[in-house]
Amino acid sequence: MSIQENYELAKKAYEKWGINVDEVIEKLKNVPISIHCWQGDDIGGFEVNQKELSGGISVTGNYPGKASTPEELRADLEKALSLIPGKHRVNLHAIYAETNGEVVERDQLEPKHFENWVKWAKENGLGLDYNPTLFSHPKADDGLTLSHPNEEFREFWINHCIGSRKIGEYFGKELGTPALTNIWIPDGYKDIPSDRLTPRKRLKESLDKIFAVEVDEKYNLDAVESKVFGLGSESYVVGSHEFYLNYAMKNDKLCLLDTGHYHPTETVSNKISSMLLFSEKLALHVSRPVRWDSDHVVILDDELKEIALEIVRNDALDRVIIGLDFFDASINRVAAWTIGTRNMIKALLSAMLVPNEYLKQLQEEGNFTERLALMEEFKTYPFGAVWDYYCEKMGVPVKESWLEEVKAYEQEVLLKR
Template sequence: MASSERFQLAAADYALLGVDVEAALNTLAGIPISIHCWQGDDVIGFDGAGAVSGGIQATGNYPGRARNFTQLKQDIETALRLIPGQHRLNLHASYAVFEPGQKVDRDQLKPEHFQPWIDFAKENGLGLDFNPTLFGHPLAEAATLSSEDEAIRQFWIRHCQACIKIAEAFADQLEDTSLVNIWIPDGLKDIPADRTSPRARLKASLDQILTLDYDRSKVKVAVESKVFGIGIESYTVGSHEFYMNYAARNQLLCLLDSGHYHPTETISDKISSMLLFSDELALHISRPVRWDSDHVVLYDDETRQIAQEIIRSDVRRIRIATDYFDASINRIAAWVIGVRSVQKALLNALLTPQATLAELQRQRRFTELMALQEQLKMAPLGAVWDVFCQRQGVPGESEWLKEVQDYECRVLAKREEEEQV
């Protein structure tokens, strides 16, 4: 059966549930996802400040890792051609592009060090988001914004302020708001004797960062928590409670990363609560597996639940990004699988008769609610997804991997050979 026939049958099935498939596709096409650049090179970056640290580890040694700006943007462009829709690019400060002899430390970064990325974004119709890089640096070995060493603390304060001004330049040139997300790896491996003082120093650092004069209509600052990491298993300074309260008091965005909580916690349950008290919310969609928070996103239960809450809560109030890194598989494929999985989950949510389900709950008709929820699991989502990809000019599910494999043979294999010479 042709894809158009399958689509017409699927649309008819959804219509019986009161769902307008065309409206769902139009909405999905307008939902941007901020795609993380660091999947392409295992979070190493370009500034060479030090080995990846802060509990971050990309495992595996799949050939073809991008090693410079030219290679990374080529890989990103390849992934974008296989991902439907128009999206954003999420950069870390460690991806500054320096001219020979012009390298500066992170507290001296300026917009011109990211002009190649701005030009790249213009060429590809992308918005840009930004992250201070408070790891992978000699001054991040012990602590950053919560450091007992005032000189170290001030270095990272200057870095975060520099990043806000860089994001402001993104917004000016691209005529679009830019999100700056602050995450720190500060914490302790074993049981702390003093939990308050590091958090007081973090609060003071954030307060000082925010004394910077910047245009809040152009730059949205977010803070991101984590429950634990490698080497900080017992205590993280930037806990969820700390950042949730700090963001609320200072009118910042609180960013929820789906891999940064206890294994029994899910951010899908937090979204509705957060939006009752905040105008906007930021998400990093990842896939936690036991202690590791950054596996490639799949079309799994939690991803679908996150998407349901995004659509129920008003997607216009939520800034969606991906955040994972896997060096054990083809890195372009990892981008494509992860981002498309988020989009499939969003499409599934858009094709869900939300008002009908909510009304059944309101009337406490729980048998019918459960039965309909189970029925929807077998709905013909795939036929609709294939047509969405076709309309967006990207390969369908059975086709995109062939293009990645061809790129691996033509580009990635040669890249690895040249590196070994």
């Protein structure tokens, strides 16, 4: 049968449960995913005085074709975006500034250093998000930035973050959609600290100074991101979940939850409903931790599906800002973007094709038998037929046919670099 015929059969199956599949597809078209640029070049960036990765960041693999210029990275992103249904966003780090060969310190970065990115985003109908880069720098070699005991170093990073918020504001003004500017720091200690409080006091004071500078929230949204541990900060991280959750609540900032930044028995899906009760919006960095914060490419696993369900069943598609954060240099990087982003969208579509209101009603009535039975049965409903139709409708390859395009791009472009 054709894609259209399979779709019509699937529609009938879902319509029995009051699910209007055509409306689901229209809604899904308007859900943007913020795709991280750093998968394309292994978080190298374009600083003139490039440094090796540090600050708990590690990328493994040496697959050929890594982007080494802004033009190459943008071309690779365009290729990936052509294989992903929907209109999305691109997430940048400060190290992706273009300074025309001039050494520009991070605390001196300005909107003009991202003009090419904005021009490209306009041409491609994309929003942009932003992150200050508080790692891979001499002033972060000891693993401390905004909580550093050295005031000079601390001020450097404070000014970098202030400038970053202004760059985010510039993105929002130019592109007509607010940028999410997210602060993550690597600060912590390898071994057991003798004082946990003082570094956190310094971090709080630094954040207070950063956010004291007025930036228009119409164009820029501020977020803070926690971590449980990292390379070189195995025993203590200054910016813990408890620290940032409290800081965000008290100061009306977004709390960003990275799916790899929690203990192995914690799940971000279980946190979303609690966060939504107390925050107007929250942000996600969706990754796949394998035993630790390893940032593997996102797959359509149970946790990804549960994250999507929590967003959809709580009517929070406009309240949860979804971004991705993974980096794998052992496989084709364009394929990594394509796999991960398509899976995030698949998870959202799957969540929309569930009779969520009826399942909620069963739970309220204490009918756990029917609840479990239906939740399991819907796992094998014809979701794939709807996904194939959506891809065809959006003009992107259906099923695994996108892989042929990536293989051709690898031969024609990536292997010639």
